[in-house]
Amino acid sequence: MMINFRNITFLVASFSFLISCENKKDSQNPELPAQTETELADGNFPYRNLSTYGFFGGEIKKLRPNPSLIPYQPASSLFTDYALKSRFIQLPEKEQASIEYDSLLLPKGTILIKNFYYPADLSIPEENIRIIETRLLIHGETGWEAFPYIWNDDQNEAVLKVVGGEKEVKFKNLQGEDQVVNYLIPNKNQCKTCHNQSEQLAPIGIKIKHLNNDFDFTNGRQNQLAYWTEKGRLKGFLGKEHHPHLINYEDTSQALADRAMAYLDINCSHCHQANGPASTSGLFLEYDQVEPLKLGIMKTPVAAGNGAGAFDYDIVPGKADESILTYRMNSTEVGIAMPELGRTIVHQEGVALIKKWINSLEK
């Protein structure tokens, strides 16, 4: 009896082992198309699939926002290898954002949605679009967290990939030249290289100074913060002139110095400021920086290494070609190139703007 019993348990055990192996194999099958996996929208973020959030109605790749999303656009845009971006904010139902002093406070549960895409031809930005990644910034109980979703080639789903990735992208630039970019999707923690305020993850574009300007909403052009207020989603907005507002550096009707500072602010100051990761350098590039040394004027580098090139100072007034700032903006070599992430090619227009500005500074 004893022996028989043992045999039976052994059989049962080995049988269940076989089953569990099979199960395991199935759940790890990488060939399984993402869209056939049903994922429950149970409110436990992050979801594995972007579609589970239900941000976009109809065909997901059209990025048609459902009514709970508000599109937004900062006055100036952070350059990311010429990728175009569409951005949305979802505030939790019945809750409001608020302005207190100089800060835009967003309630827990807020989600920022940023889609990075390339049209086949940058001069026809609405056509032949390929979406590469969607980054979510979710304001959870313990603060903001970043989640990168990578789109599949069929463009019908994007899947969370915390380790990031790499995609080859081809497009025609505004000069009509063919470009190939080895687009790098940052890993989850690399997001914080830029999205960092005193070592807490923080949004970049969602600030008063960036949003206090007009945007083309579907029902007309309007100041973004005024629009939020009108929809009952923001309190504390006193009108455009009562809050800081940046210009678009691309707006050539603006003063050169203002355009340059707007460019440096959106592209550099998230790191290069007293509460940013590049505070180590003592180079602070916010739009309202007035101290010459902090702005880099005749300032020697600290830990620039190869980034210094053959040069002594971050900015030499009147001499853009002898300034470390433009040298690093004009390089694609890792270790030299600035910003450190999101720039595997040179932003020609940005370099031209900053060079023009440095050359205009009095020697």
Place this chain on the structure above:
Amino acid sequence: MKSIHLLFLSIMLLGIISCTSQSNEQTFDSSKLPKASEAEIEKLVEDFIMVEDGGTILVKPLFYDVKTQLILDNKKNIKIQGAGMEQSVISFRNLKTGGEGVKIVGENILIENLSIEDAPGDGIKAQHTDGITFRKINVTWTHGDKSKNGTYAIYPVQCKNVLIDGCIASHSKDAGIYVGQSENIIVKNSLAFGNVAGIEIENCDNAEVFDNVARDNAGGILVFNLPGLPKADGKGTKIYNNEVIDNNHENFATPLGDGPNGNTVTMIPPGSGIVLLAAKEVEIFNNKILRNKTTGLAIASYQITGFPSEAPNWSPYTHDIYVHDNTYERTLKIPDLTRELGQMISVYNAHGKAKTQDIVYDGIWDTNLSSDIESNPMKICIQEAGMDELHFTRFYLMDGEDNIQSFKDYKPFQGCQISISTDVSGLASL
């Protein structure tokens, strides 16, 4: 004061025949290790992202070819453990973006028993971390062409309670072990070789550097305070029981043939043992300072760089320095002629052209404190045995390059004692 810029064409010519050494030494060959699979690499990247407070990240005895940064973000009580320097190797040779290979932010973090190779920027950087221990890690570059190497190997910055113990840092284009803008620091039992600077303490408070070997760098051990930084100045460093030997490596911080740039380290003349620049409250004792061909010890103020010397809450002067009971040995090699500071020492020292020096002092003083230097206004105290046998030079540079003078007389800097206090007992628990 006039800026001091020395340009000697004839000496530049001599520079070509002067012999600087170059090292590509590796302590072991990582190419023989088994390679981590894509899944194992992805697991490591994910472990850095997903680890929870109190957790351990294990780095297997494999060669990891990582193409993205490893970032530990705002975590507490984390151990990152390899199977040994020569067993667990993380290579960033194929990293395409990001300023450093490994980045750490958090509280009470330990990284030990592994190697980091070929990061395009810095090897491992820790920032805003209270309690960071680097133990038995090796950070290096394996390119034959050292101009491609990264900036710092081991790089804690804006940290508190930093322990670097039993580490090896080699071939970095700036400093191998660089502690910046931090407080409460121990660097011990470590080896730095083949770097431009071996060990550097910059804008830091309360540091002890002992039982280390700094050899075959361009400069062995540096204590600097640079202007315009959030941590404006630093003070309190003890350097003792170290071997600072044969630091005659070429300065490859800029390409060969190119002059220095704005990075101060590019000015370091090969053959420098210990260099103080705008340093405050430093005690240097019981070190073996041997065969550094330009000078065993250089005491300098920031004005010597020729860069603007004004910044808030910072002083360009080096002061309150106590040097005693060190051992020196000179070489017959010609001092450096590739850098202006090397040229100045070679030509203008007080013991004869092309003679290696044991101790040089630039003699730049704050004239608000005293009208002459004989009263030792910057409190530079030197109490070495057999001073008569040593090559000591004090320069006079206050009139700029047109009137450089030098003096052997060390007596103004003797018979004094400076009490330097450091306290790193709080690091015992790390």
